[in-house]
Amino acid sequence: MKQSPDALLRSIDAPAMLAQVEAWSAINTGTGNLDGLAEYVAMLADEFVALPGEVELVEPAPVTAIAADGSEFEKPHGRHLVLRVRPGANRRVLLTGHMDTVFPKDHSFQGQKWLDDTTLNGPGVADMKGGIAVMLHALKALEASGEAAGLGYDVMLNSDEETGSLASSDLIAQLAGGKVAALTYEPAALPDGTLAHERGGTGNYSITITGKSAHAGRNPQDGRNAIVAASDLAVRLAAMAHTDMSVNPAKIEGGAANNVVPDHAVLRFNIRPKSAQAMESFDSDLNGVLAEIERAHGVSVHRHGGVTRPPKKVDEPAQRLFDLVKECGAQLGQTIGWQSTGGVCDGNNIAACGVPVVDTMGVRGGAIHSPDEYLIVPSLAERAALSALVLQRLAAGDTL
């Protein structure tokens, strides 16, 4: 006999979920804390082996960044966890989450505190250690329900989402291939459970400018001032913003002593395109502007970075996935709405692969990325039941 939504909800082991979140939050997993991430990924591997698939730890892709002196250096990252269940199934979905948090090892926010009987404050409790518990227990409930047979799935937990998923974006794209849908376990957009719908994109750039130094008094005409060129570039970049895209020149580093024409500067900036067209035209316009800066100031320019998360639009199949989540919520007595947001996450990258995705399937909570981050504890079981029901429907052949 088919399980009722109520029975499904009752089958979720809520105390076990809370105990996991408390244990996981106690481990610092700032994106740069490789020891903490290694400890956490080992704990998760032990939990996810309960599902009928193979757990694999995947090495991070190499990532470079630009130092203040303009040199390029490699940034180390933690390993990612991948679980593949029934890879031969015709209908397969992708579930993603991230293990890292925005709180480095030396941050003051490390402990947990109960704010009231049902609200827990702690690093990562909502974003997204709670979400990983939701995913794990939804999958356990799906397997226990006996309705999983038609559905294959891959789980991907990365170590670097909070810094833009540079070490995992290829892995995400590879795993998204051939999937009918994807679910990502970021916390709900609002504490009432509202989902994030369309999202803008984001890109980060570092522009290194190399001029020529000279004596500021004796022969300044022989110098090529990198700080002046960087400043000119900052003004031109700001002028490239329009209604569909913000541009934020954020930082100029470099320069020299007061009596030296500076030969070196690094300009860093962020863009937030709302459409693919805004993203693409910016990228080609930027090359033109950089060439003008080279000509106007007699400097050479090196460009690093780009768009890491394309804007996420909601097409028809993606809207049907939202509708399915809403319908499953209604069966459980949960009212599920959605709204667009300027925030970004791995859902942007999955949507860019043409796979319908709902990326806020995680817990209800709030104040994420701050020491006030909190989890509404009853939402653990509530959202696990929601996901389990959605997965049952996808297993039963609901098409998007």
Ligand SMILES: [Zn+2]
């Ligand atoms: Zn997150």
